[in-house]
Amino acid sequence: MAITVVGSVAYDSIETPAGRRDRCLGGAATYFALAASYFTDVRVIAVVGEDFGRRQEAVFLNRNIDIQGIERAAGKSFFWEGSYLDNLNEAKTHTTELNVFATFEPKIPAAYADSEFLFLANIDPVLQRRVREAMPDVKLVAGDTMNYWINDHRAALLEVLKGLDILLINDTETRVLGGNKNLVLAARAVMELGPRMLVVKHGEYGATLFHKALPGSPNSKTFKAPALPLEEVVDPTGAGDSFAGGFFGYLASQAEVTPGAFRRAMFYGSVMGSYACERFGTERLQQLTREEIDARFNVFRELTHLD
């Protein structure tokens, strides 16, 4: 089943202990789409500037990602500059230039209308809601957000949450959105706001799936996927979006969304997140094979399973 994703396609300048890259292709929708493309058809809604050329297009087209919905606008693409010199788990933002994103009005190509899965990457909740409402017939909707929207645009975000099946955010965002220092209680509070499932991403410690019903047995309201212990984290940018792409992409590839499918999706999310960290920007995600992905899936199984 095809996924439509709306979010940022951007340029990033990144500095990590492993080095520096200037203006490499980035953005949440880019990482998400590349990661999901190994599992299913992906269609992107975004806006870019005149600096987005053939070379950037090719990154999507080489992975058979539909970019009809990437609008070209006068001006420059969204730009972010950040570093991870002291702490690989948290980016220090130096510059954020919204550029063409400041006036983004998502338009959904007619060819996207039969998408059964929708992912609302981290953008203004007003835009997330607009896309959600324009695609009322999708089967499963997931989304991301960040502290800025949680703190300063809460009313708009709450409207988005009502329309989500699955929210994917990190520990701090869960605690702030749920208003509780205890992660389990915070997760429960977040699910009261709409989503019936919540994936909390813990960075180097993996991720936890909380759910009201579905996955697993009656006793189990959570499922954990570890992160892979990596000898070198070259660049953690986009790891969370890549997790989301692997998670949602795998789900969309399944004929039926069973409890077992959600568990495997958590592992595929971690697999794609681990690959994202191995090179700068989207370099590693552009050049994977499904065989490599499944081989690492098996490494995750060995890493966690008793037998």
Add this chain to the structure above:
Amino acid sequence: MAITVVGSVAYDSIETPAGRRDRCLGGAATYFALAASYFTDVRVIAVVGEDFGRRQEAVFLNRNIDIQGIERAAGKSFFWEGSYLDNLNEAKTHTTELNVFATFEPKIPAAYADSEFLFLANIDPVLQRRVREAMPDVKLVAGDTMNYWINDHRAALLEVLKGLDILLINDTETRVLGGNKNLVLAARAVMELGPRMLVVKHGEYGATLFHKALPGSPNSKTFKAPALPLEEVVDPTGAGDSFAGGFFGYLASQAEVTPGAFRRAMFYGSVMGSYACERFGTERLQQLTREEIDARFNVFRELTHLD
């Protein structure tokens, strides 16, 4: 197979968001021994003061723990006071009184000599080494330490590490001892110092077993056990020592220490750590049943296993 443990038996005054307890029974050897007692015979080497009475003795004796090696000295027992008001993951120490521990000279009762497993809880590495050398015939030796010994008593600690099979420490301790910010590289450096296995305890994120050889398949040099998502952490004091007790206790209960046994031991460690957090001090660890422990083991399996 019986375990001998050397370490502190102490009184703790603890404040957490859930409340306060004054002078409850604590100490690393106490938590370790109680947790391990559900799996195998445990023998304790420690020193206490005149304030250690029948009621404290009973806590050990009720769990069939051998306390011949708990020496009574003139003066007061080790005392620690700390709080977790801002952060349940890290204690803020208010008071540490070594008292009788300041002049502790471990003496090993003759009846302990046939112990096949030895655990060196977090104490002065000079004492750890003395006990290790007095028990040269043990089959498996594990131990713990802390940043104070790593930073200020490194030479003595390095001697202890040479005699250890397994070291159990936390993330920060691993990074400091291994001299590397990257956990995988730090773990490898630590194993170069002696132990062939390293268990890194991540608090609320579980624990990772690193190993030079043995557990798992040729591709897998690590194994992960999650922590249980708890709705309320009443008191995290002793969770790491309880993890160690569950881990090492389970190993000692096995006829053969196979790769599978190490994996299950990691889960039993997490089980005992999770129980320790549910009540103040050792309250929960005093009153468990093996059935409760195995039921929670199965919860951990559901929490992590795909099928």
